[in-house]
Amino acid sequence: MITAKNVFIGFGKAAKTLAGALASRGESVIMIEASDKMYGGTCINVACIPTKTLLTSSQNNQLGNAQENYTHAIVNKNDVTGTLRESNLHKIADKSTVTVLNGRAEFEAPKQLKVTYQNGKTDEISGDHIFINTGSTPILPDVPGLQQSTFVKTSESLMDQRHLPKHLVIIGGGYIGLEFASIYANFGSQVTIIDAGKKFMPRDERELAQEVKKNLAEKNVRFEFNAQIAKIEDNDGFAQISFTQGDQARTIDADTILVATGRKANIANLGLDKAGIETNNHGVVVNDHLQTNVKDIWAMGDVRGGAQFTYISLDDYRIVLDQLVGDGKRSLKEQSLVPHVVFLDTPVATIGMNEEQAKEENVAYLSGKIMTASVPKAHVIGNTTGYLKVLVSPDSHEILGATLYCVDAQELINTISLAMHQHIPYEVLRDQIYSHPTMTEAFNDLFGAVK
């Protein structure tokens, strides 16, 4: 039996940060990670970091042909993830009170785990505190032929494919679908997105959705909405996707199919029932402090069935740490207002309300909007696509929401988020002295346009 005060299942964002903090305080830690290719978790190995590295490469195609550019980008992406994986491992493993075990963990009882290594050997582990941070995996829809098709990929396996697809069909037009569409279109693939929903970017205002769709279409991305996939059949060198749109039956051929129809919590084969830990359709059930129904067992990150973002998993670490070393007041309530970013060629960043939501909910607002083309720095960068829009309260003058579709929107949104959380009136951002030339100085004009 190997014991420690703190036992982590999964080397995800929350786990590695909490493990590091507790080890720095001298506490004993066991970190159990199923794959030696996943030290540091999903984000750095197979998700956020590799996709954004590929996006950046796809914007700087410099070699002779598309395949060469793509091969080079995949090699570079592997270098980046390899470096981060190594440094993430050492950050934890080099601490004197930490033991990292490379095996698959499952519960045998509330405070007792079994870890199974690749060679089939096992160890019994026990801990006072157990933290479940096993992440999520892609949902594969129940479509005849999908599981058998050799052309079907997930976001993870597609980024390991060395040949550039000629025609990439993406099933699902959410975060992953849109980001991969942008990347592969840049590399030179023809891309078609097939989505079951009727609306493009359903959570966003129509003005934004129309602009993004138009710009993706100009990059050779096609869209099929309201599509029910009927079957996938492999042929010689390509797969055929059959789907219906209303009463119309259609087919599309593809040499690569990406399935991006959402992700489900990793709760299978964890033995949660043996520990009496409650689950539901979304994942491990937790309260606002991320406690499961079993004392001293917490669940953090994607596995607890909330919003699936690295910064949410990171904040989960704060909530749990606060119970272990603080006053325990921090809770999920602090996560109710967070930015969202879709990393397209021109990124989309939103927070709070958009104008349509404000109208629907009869919320009084003033709005300010400027075009990206009015910002000098956008010209310097060479990307004047899009617009910036903010809503503010006519009473409190606080910011109600922002929709930023412009270069560097992923950075700008964090300043707006800060202002919203700190209840800063919009005039402060309007009258701030910003460095020049920057995208942030657009706030002078953006908030100056509020009326």
Ligand SMILES: Cc1cc2nc3c(=O)[nH]c(=O)nc-3n(C[C@H](O)[C@H](O)[C@H](O)COP(=O)(O)OP(=O)(O)OC[C@H]3O[C@@H](n4cnc5c(N)ncnc54)[C@H](O)[C@@H]3O)c2cc1C
């Ligand atoms: C393609 C893609 C792009 C994304 N881009 C972004 C982005 O730009 N920004 C953003 O904020 N979010 C992004 N996300 C979402 C983000 O990656 C996840 O929300 C985040 O990584 C979840 O982290 P986590 O802490 O829940 O656990 P993970 O980082 O998923 O870690 C879970 C770990 O547990 C291990 N594990 C599982 N079962 C066991 C077991 N039984 N025993 C031992 N170990 C086990 C796994 O191997 C894994 O390493 C993206 C996701 C994808 C798929």
Ligand SMILES: NC(=O)c1ccc[n+]([C@@H]2O[C@H](COP(=O)([O-])OP(=O)(O)OC[C@H]3O[C@@H](n4cnc5c(N)ncnc54)[C@H](O)[C@@H]3O)[C@@H](O)[C@H]2O)c1
């Ligand atoms: N930039 C980021 O922060 C970022 C990037 C990538 C992923 N992520 C995270 O990863 C999660 C998973 O991403 P995702 O794109 O897989 O999920 P998603 O929920 O964002 O989008 C899934 C899409 O698939 C469609 N769909 C579902 N079933 C379908 C079916 N059978 N046929 C056709 N279409 C179908 C849905 O209508 C939806 O548009 C995201 O929700 C997000 O939390 C975040």
